[in-house]
Amino acid sequence: xxxxxxxxxxxxxxxxxxxxxxxxxxxxxxxxxxxxxxxxxxxxxxxxxxxxxxxxxxxxxxxxxxxxxxxxxxxxxxxxxxxxxxxxxxxxxxxxxxxxxxxxxxxxxxxxxxxxxxxxxxxxxxxxxxxxxxxxxxxx
Amino acid sequence: xxxxxxxxxxxxxxxxxxxxxxxxxxxxxxxxxxxxxxxxxxxxxxxxxxxxxxxxxxxxxxxxxxxxxxxxxxxxxxxxxxxxxxxxxxxxxxxxxxxxxxxxxxxxxxxxxxxxxxxxxxxxxxxxxxxxxxxxxxxx
Numbered sequence: 462x463x464x465x466x467x468x469x470x471x472x473x474x475x476x477x478x479x480x481x482x483x484x485x486x487x488x489x490x491x492x493x494x495x496x497x498x499x500x501x502x503x504x505x506x507x508x509x510x511x512x513x514x515x516x517x518x519x520x521x522x523x524x525x526x527x528x529x530x531x532x533x534x535x536x537x538x539x540x541x542x543x544x545x546x547x548x549x550x551x552x553x554x555x556x557x558x559x560x561x562x563x564x565x566x567x568x569x570x571x572x573x574x575x576x577x578x579x580x581x582x583x584x585x586x587x588x589x590x591x592x593x594x595x596x597x598x599x600x601x
Numbered sequence: 602x603x604x605x606x607x608x609x610x611x612x613x614x615x616x617x618x619x620x621x622x623x624x625x626x627x628x629x630x631x632x633x634x635x636x637x638x639x640x641x642x643x644x645x646x647x648x649x650x651x652x653x654x655x656x657x658x659x660x661x662x663x664x665x666x667x668x669x670x671x672x673x674x675x676x677x678x679x680x681x682x683x684x685x686x687x688x689x690x691x692x693x694x695x696x697x698x699x700x701x702x703x704x705x706x707x708x709x710x711x712x713x714x715x716x717x718x719x720x721x722x723x724x725x726x727x728x729x730x731x732x733x734x735x736x737x738x739x740x741x
Contacts, residue, residue: 475624480617527661528713554741570710572726573668573740582722586712600713601694 470552485584516547523566532590610692656687663706672730
């Protein structure tokens, strides 16, 4: 079973975002065990990430991928890390430089999304990455 | 008042996506009048777009932007087109080549999103583009 720890700032505020994320978390249930941790502020986010040996940071300046490339990238990350992976999403102000320095920066788009929409887009891409790896019809 | 016609295939199925889009359509109300038209299939989408003199197509292979660039691009498009703009989002299979040939291809990300999530991400970026143009604090 693959494991994914998602760390961000602030609860998922909007009901529609919460429902959207849950839709994909449910679909991922049989392949990825997801633990979502929402820090109360940037200081707590920093504290939590400092305990992580390795993490990916969502940042518009990070490496961009096609969905096929992202699938390959994720699978290799999980393989290299004993099936465990941590991803960090900043708050409304983005991620602090100290935090970014220790992480691997990846980007969902050169566009800036709200940190809440980032969660939804990311989780759908993780589901898509798994389906691409399985060779299913979800991603044609 | 700026006008935007959004053309896509299929109703917005998920309630959470519908609610998310409505959130931004509501916020845009005072600056952009949005008309969303969901075709029943690709043939009807083709029929509708053939009536348009000019349109933007959402396609992963299109031009990519930062949110600031997208704001400038959109404002110039509206300016050049008498404040009217049409955007086309394909169905699950993407857009037909004949349709893409006549349009200007723009991309939200090199990643592939579901056509339903594309609607949400696009509408938030349009709201962001307007706020950037106004110089508001939404996009810092």
